[in-house]
C-alpha cells in the first residue's frame with residue numbers, strides 16, 4: 001500500500017460492506033463465521049487543511065461538525081491499552097461538555113476524533129476535512145460501522161504516513177468497532193479489511209482464512225427497514241448464552257459444512273434454512289418483519305436467513321440457478337414494504353485507496369474497480 005506525504009493533501013478510500021452467510025452470534029462465543037464482502041461501499045475522503053481544525057461532514061446522516069485540533073491538547077497520548085481507554089474517556093468527556101455527543105450517529109464524530117488522536121502524530125497535528133458517504137444501509141447488518149472504521153483508518157494512516165498495511169487497518173478498526181458494538185467478535189472489520197469470502201474465528205489459531213468459493217451464491221439482500229441496535233441484540237443473546245450452547249454448537253457445525261460446500265461448488269440452500277431456524281431460537285434476533293421476508297422468499301423457492309445481528313436489519317436469500325420467478329418475488333417483497341438489492345457482487349476486494357491527489361503516488365494507489 002502506498003503512503004503519501006502529509007503535505008499531499010487528499011486521500012479517498014472506499015470499503016465494501018459485508019454479509020454473514022453463516023455463523024452470526026455464535027461467532028461472539030468462539031465459533032466460526034463465514035462472511036463475504038458485498039459491492040456496496042462506504043467512502044471516506046480526507047483533505048488536509050491549512051486551518052488547524054477537524055471538519056466533518058456526513059451527508060448520509062445529515063450532519064456537519066467542527067472542532068479545533070487543540071481540542072486534544074490535554075488528552076493522554078495513546079501508547080497502550082490503558083492510555084487508549086483513558087484517552088477515549090477524556091475525548092468523550094470533552095465532547096459531552098460541548099454537547100457534541102448527543103445521538104447515536106454522532107458516535108461517528110467521536111470515532112473520527114478518537115482515530116485522529118490515535119493515528120496522527122502529536123508533533124504534526126494538521127487540520128483535516130473529512131467527508132464520509134455510504135451506499136450501505138446503516139444499522140442493518142451489512143457492516144456499515146466496520147466499513148466506516150476501516151475507511152477512516154486507512155485514509156488517516158495514508159495521509160500521515162503511518163503503517164497502512166491491511167493488518168494494521170484491521171487492528172485499528174477493531175478498536176473502532178468496540179466503540180459501536182461493545183464486544184464484537186471482529187468478523188465485520190476483518191471482512192471489510194481483507195475482502196473476499198472468508199472463515200473467521202476469533203479464538204482460532206489462525207483467525208481468518210480465505211474461502212475461494214467455486215461458485216459464489218447469487219444473493220438477494222432484503223432490508224426489513226427495521227433498524228436494529230447490534231449492541232442491544234448481542235446483549236440479549238449474551239444474557240441467555242448458557243441456555244444456548246447447543247444452538248451455538250450446531251451453528252458452528254453448519255458454518256463449517258457451509259465452507260466445505262462453497263469450496264466444492266455445492267448448494268448451500270438447506271444449510272441457510274437450518275441456520276435461520278437456529279437464529280430464530282435466539283432472543284430478539286427475529287421479528288415479524290424478518291419472519292415475513294423469509295416466508296415470502298420460501299414461497300418462491302428461495303431459501304433465506306437473517307444476516308448480522310437481526311432484530312430487524314437485512315435478510316439474505318440465495319437465488320437458485322433455475323429461479324424462474326425472481327421478478328415476481330422482488331415485486332412481492334417490495335409490495336410488502338421492503339427494499340431489495342439483487343445485483344450486489346460478493347467477494348469483492350476489501351478497503352482500498354480509490355484515488356489520491358499526489359501525482360507521484362497515483363500510479364501506485366489507483367486500483368482497478370472490482
Ligand SMILES: Nc1ncnc2c1ncn2[C@@H]1O[C@H](COP(=O)(O)OP(=O)(O)OP(=O)(O)O)[C@@H](O)[C@H]1O
Pocket residue numbers: 042043058060061104105106107108132133134137138139140141142143144145146148180181188228229230308309310
Ligand atoms: N458512512 C458513514 N459515515 C458516518 N458514520 C457511519 C457511516 N457508516 C456507518 N456509520 C456509523 O455506524 C453506525 C451504524 O452502525 P451499526 O452497528 O448500527 O450498523 P451496522 O454496522 O450496519 O450493523 P451490523 O454491525 O449489524 O452490520 C451509524 O450509526 C454511524 O454512527
Ligand SMILES: C[C@@](O)(CCO)CC(=O)[O-]
Pocket residue numbers: 020023024025026027028141143181183184185186187188230234308309
Ligand atoms: C451479531 C454478530 O455476530 C455479527 C454482527 O455483524 C456480532 C459479532 O460477531 O460481533
